Structure formats: structure tokens, C-alpha cells
Amino acid sequence: xxxxLNRARARADQVLDxxxxxxxxxxxxxxxxxxxxxxxxxxxxxxGREYFVDWIAQQADEMLPDTTGRIVVHTTLDLRRQRAGExxxxxxLAGMGKERNVSQGSLIALAxxxxxxxxxxGRSYVESQFNRATQAKRQPGSAFKPIVYLAALExxxxxxxxxxxxxxxxxxxxxxxxxxxxxxxxNLTTALANSINTISVQVGNRIGIDRIVSTAERLGIEGPxxxxxxxxxxxxxxxxxxxxxxYSPFANEGRRTAPYGITSIEAENGDTLYRHVPAPEQVIKxxxxxxxTYMLHRVMVDGTGRRAALTGRLAAGKTGTSQDNRDAWxxxxxxxxxxxxxxxxxxxxxxxGASGGSFAAIxxxxxxxxxxxxxxxxxxxxxxxxxxxxLVAATRPRSGFFAxxxxxxxxxxxxxxxxxxxxxxxxxxxxxxxxxGKR
Numbered sequence: 071x072x073x074x075l076n077r078a079r080a081r082a083d084q085v086l087d088x089x090x091x092x093x094x095x096x097x098x099x100x101x102x103x104x105x106x107x108x109x110x111x112x113x114x115x116x117x118g119r120e121y122f123v124d125w126i127a128q129q130a131d132e133m134l135p136d137t138t139g140r141i142v143v144h145t146t147l148d149l150r151r152q153r154a155g156e157x158x159x160x161x162x163l164a165g166m167g168k169e170r171n172v173s174q175g176s177l178i179a180l181a182x183x184x185x186x187x188x189x190x191x192g193r194s195y196v197e198s199q200f201n202r203a204t205q206a207k208r209q210p211g212s213a214f215k216p217i218v219y220l221a222a223l224e225x226x227x228x229x230x231x232x233x234x235x236x237x238x239x240x241x242x243x244x245x246x247x248x249x250x251x252x253x254x255x256x257n258l259t260t261a262l263a264n265s266i267n268t269i270s271v272q273v274g275n276r277i278g279i280d281r282i283v284s285t286a287e288r289l290g291i292e293g294p295x296x297x298x299x300x301x302x303x304x305x306x307x308x309x310x311x312x313x314x315x316x317y318s319p320f321a322n323e324g325r326r327t328a329p330y331g332i333t334s335i336e337a338e339n340g341d342t343l344y345r346h347v348p349a350p351e352q353v354i355k356x357x358x359x360x361x362x363t364y365m366l367h368r369v370m371v372d373g374t375g376r377r378a379a380l381t382g383r384l385a386a387g388k389t390g391t392s393q394d395n396r397d398a399w400x401x402x403x404x405x406x407x408x409x410x411x412x413x414x415x416x417x418x419x420x421x422x423g424a425s426g427g428s429f430a431a432i433x434x435x436x437x438x439x440x441x442x443x444x445x446x447x448x449x450x451x452x453x454x455x456x457x458x459x460x461l462v463a464a465t466r467p468r469s470g471f472f473a474x475x476x477x478x479x480x481x482x483x484x485x486x487x488x489x490x491x492x493x494x495x496x497x498x499x500x501x502x503x504x505x506x507g508k509r
Contacts, residue, residue: 175433323359389426
């Protein structure tokens with residue numbers, strides 16, 4: 071009806087004719103429907119929540135397939151965050167969306183225990199009931215790279231490991247960087263922060279496809295995943311809820327809980343038919359989760375995600391843009407929640423330059439600013455370890471006792487608990503690790 075009201079009314083008349091012809095209804099009984107044909111209703115302020123309602127309704131049917139009668143379903147939806155999500159998506163599409171040929175968007179927000187706090191499945195539920203947050207499989211581009219870099223950490227890399235930007239050619243495939251800048255030798259943190267494709271492919275080649283795929287599956291990516299190096303640059307297709315859930319262990323010190331929307335279900339008489347019990351699983355080591363948070367925080371400080379940065383609170387995340395700007399992503403987190411946004415077109419046509427670092431990052435920033443307005447900043451373990459300027463030891467010669475002391479600890483005050491090695495400032499092998507915080 072929203073696309074062609076006259077055709078919808080004609081089809082309704084055909085159905086009424088068949089009901090009369092079959093004897094199921096009389097002409098008198100269908101007269102009211104013929105006299106008052108369907109009208110398109112104005113958009114409801116609750117329309118955006120219908121995507122979430124459909125999602126949990128399907129889950130409830132699967133949980134209690136034999137239940138009859140009325141039931142009461144208690145959900146995880148946070149109405150304030152839901153409104154913030156709807157407004158962020160609508161603002162992006164109504165503003166830059168027209169200029170950039172972007173017709174659709176989606177958003178998901180998850181609590182640390184996996185509870186879905188907000189879900190926006192598209193710009194209008196009336197126009198399309200297809201849920202782009204849970205059903206649309208799209209290429210994540212560089213938003214997949216954190217999974218690769220986690221696999222690298224588990225293979226023995228560190229955030230300070232030196233890597234070099236140099237041409238790559240493998241089997242006729244020659245990936246290039248988004249910019250023409252020659253980065254030279256940088257550390258792993260800088261490579262991720264600036265989304266350097268050539269380095270990411272080299273790292274992926276060294277650690278192996280099997281390690282990357284197994285890491286992705288452990289984080290909740292369901293696949294199927296390609297068994298070639300294109301996976302490093304996000305050639306696999308994922309849903310938004312999958313990718314956001316895969317980032318959540320970084321925020322939760324290595325623990326992951328599958329996303330859920332139903333907290334409990336009660337029968338009409340008050341009996342509890344179902345109650346959700348979170349079952350967090352330690353899928354990565356705490357120290358490596360904090361290393362990932364540090365590197366993803368640098369993405370927002372001096373990397374491709376600067377436009378997503380929040381005022382007065384720590385956050386971490388990653389941009390993603392697929393080939394020909396068909397998809398724009400940003401997935402990130404604070405100490406309170408993990409949120410992801412996606413923008414693109416249902417028919418997979420290219421946008422006019424919409425990217426993860428601009429279009430999606432701004433929408434994510436707008437959502438998170440509204441969602442956490444009035445709340446005190448939450449701690450984000452691992453985000454800050456070194457001072458945000460190069461260490462003095464790297465620029466001024468030292469000697470004697472103070473040189474040895476400087477080689478062990480950064481001058482920054484302790485952050486976090488003792489397992490953080492005094493805020494992460496511990497230096498290995500007496501070497502000055504000055505890559506973190508380098509601009």
C-alpha cells in the first residue's frame with residue numbers, strides 16, 4: 071500500500087470476490103470493506119520499535135512452540151536509547167543521505183551482558199519490514215580488521231610490533247591503501263588506527279587464514295567465511311548484530327555473551343515460562359582485550375574514526391567502508407555499551423562517497439552522545455596506558471640510573487588496577503616503546 075495504493079485496493083477487491091464466490095462470506099458481509107477501502111496510516115512514533123518486536127516475537131515462538139493463550143514478554147529494550155538510535159539514523163539519512171545516495175541505515179546497541187538496548191532495522195518499518203540490523207548480510211570492509219589484529223596478538227604480535235607499508239601482490243591480487251601516503255615502518259597500533267590495507271594483508275598472510283577464521287568464529291561470526299586473504303579487508307558478509315557482538319569482548323575484558331532481547335516470559339496467570347540467564351564466556355584473554363581496546367581507542371583519537379570521538383568520555387571503535395562505498399560502518403564501544411551502525415542501499419548500488427570514517431562515524435557519535443547524556447563517564451580498561459605525546463626518553467638522551475629507570479616505566483601516573491603494570495607503561499627488554507600515543 072505504501073508503494074501503490076490503487077493496486078493494493080484492487081488486489082483487496084479480488085480477494086473479497088473470491089471469498090464471496092467460495093461461499094465463505096456473503097456480499098452483504100463484504101460490503102463494508104468495499105465501501106471503506108484501505109488507507110495508508112500516518113507513521114507512528116513507535117514504528118521503529120516494530121523491528122525489535124518482530125525479532126523477539128520470532129524468538130518467543132521458538133522458545134515456547136507449544137504454548138497457547140496469552141503471554142507477557144519482558145524485554146531488554148531501553149526506550150531512551152531506542153529513540154536516540156532512531157533519531158541518529160533518521161538524521162543521517164535525511165541530511166547527508168540525500169547528498170550521498172544513501173537510502174537505508176540500521177543501528178544496534180548491546181549492554182555488556184548481551185542485552186539489546188536499541189535496534190533500528192531501517193528508515194521506515196511501514197515501507198519495509200526487512201530488518202537490516204539482524205537480517206542484512208553486508209561486507210564490513212575494514213570494520214573486520216580488529217578480528218585480524220586480535221588474531222595477530224594471539225599469534226605473538228604486540229601493539230608495538232613494527233610493520234612496514236610496502237606494495238603487496240599475491241596471486242594477481244594487489245590491494246592498495248585508501249590514500250597515497252607512504253607510511254613506512256610503523257607499529258601495529260598505527261597500522262590499525264589508520265586502516266593501512268597493505269600492512270593488514272601482510273599480517274594476515276603471516277598469521278594464516280585458519281587462525282583468522284577460527285578467531286572470527288570464536289567471537290560469534292557465523293559465516294560462511296572465505297578461505298582467502300580478501301577476508302582481511304572485509305570481503306566476508308556479516309550482519310550488524312553479529313559484528314557488534316564480535317566487538318563486545320574487547321569492551322568486556324574478553325567475555326562474550328550472545329545478544330538477547332527477552333528477559334522473561336510469563337503466562338497470563340503470572341507463572342514464569344522462561345527466564346534468561348546470561349552465560350558469559352571468556353573467549354579471549356583479558357590482557358589482549360585491553361590491548362585491542364587501546365588500539366581501537368587510537369582509531370578514534372588520531373585515526374580514521376576521529377569523527378566518532380566523544381567529548382569527556384573514553385571510547386574505542388573502528389570504521390569500515392566496502393568497495394565502491396557500497397557500505398559504511400562504524401562499530402564501537404564505551405564502558406557501558408557496544409553500538410554499531412550501517413548505511414548503504416538495499417540493492418547494493420554504490421553510494422556517492424559515504425564512508426565509515428565520515429557518514430557512519432558521525433551517526434555513531436550522535437547516537438552515543440544522546441544515549442549517554444547525563445551519565446557519568448564509565449571506565450574503559452586498557453584505553454589509556456601511555457601519555458598522548460611521545461615519551462621524553464625517546465627524544466632526550468639519558469644516562470646512568472635515570473636511563474635505566476626510564477626504560478622500565480613511563481612517567482604517567484598509574485591507571486587501572488595493578489595488573490595493568492602501572493597503566494601499561496611497563497617496557498619490555500629495556501626498550502623504549504614509544505609507539506602508543508604517537509601522532
